[in-house]
Amino acid sequence: MWIYEKKLEYPVRVSGPNPRLAKIIIEQYGGSDGEAAAANRYLTQRYAMPTGMAKGVLTDIGTEELAHWEIVATLFYKLMKGVSPAQIKAAGLEAYYANHGKDVFLENAAGVPFTAAYFAAKGDPVANLVEDMAAEQKARATYENLLNLSDDPCVNDTLRFLREREVVHFQRFGEVLDNVQTWMNSKKCF
């Protein structure tokens, strides 16, 4: 089961209301390489993994991605706090606002709703882990795109933390891939 902790994994600060930034940050909430896709990808793939290490890493990284999902939601929430309808119009967020108000919704920066088709589960540990490594690189690249577009140094601090975690996750998945391949080779020999 999961336990909720009444805290964020990393502090979220914003310099002030900024609906234009909120509009693009939603990419990492409900986009193809966002945190919801990451958490569901790993937590779905963990069940049929062959080694304890693979099951453990997918459980732990999947859980950490849920904490990142909460961080991205908090960025959106804080960037939208106190924003007026006029500011929403000026930022081109009126279509979003008409449907969702200031709720955080699972969609990407272009307004495409989240879908499970964003991730794969192949029933093949090597295929799954290679997908996971690619997913971490794509998430890192998305955070770098967001950093290029962001004009808020407080937000950038949080985005940099999230970017860095993708690099660490990539490293850990690479180690799990080695572990699973060693396991497969040992099965072939005996």
Place this chain on the structure above:
Amino acid sequence: MNRKISHQAKLLKEIMSYEFTAVDLNLFLDTHPGDMRALAEYNQTVCQLKKLKHAYEQCYGPLANFGNSPSQHPWRWIDEPWPWQIEF
């Protein structure tokens, strides 16, 4: 930027920093289960976290639900602020 942050946010930030160390060491240990130095550091962090969380919960109520933290009366789990409302 320098902002005045609350006593609650200050205590929480300290917990967050220790817990982040624990998260990172946990992932490292998952793929390096024989690393004695990382394990010792992890176990030390667990001890520190327990103390810090206990002190925080005395002032601000439970940090975790479902039987993982006791509560004063009345039930304090529902007290604001929730994590997304806290100013750091």
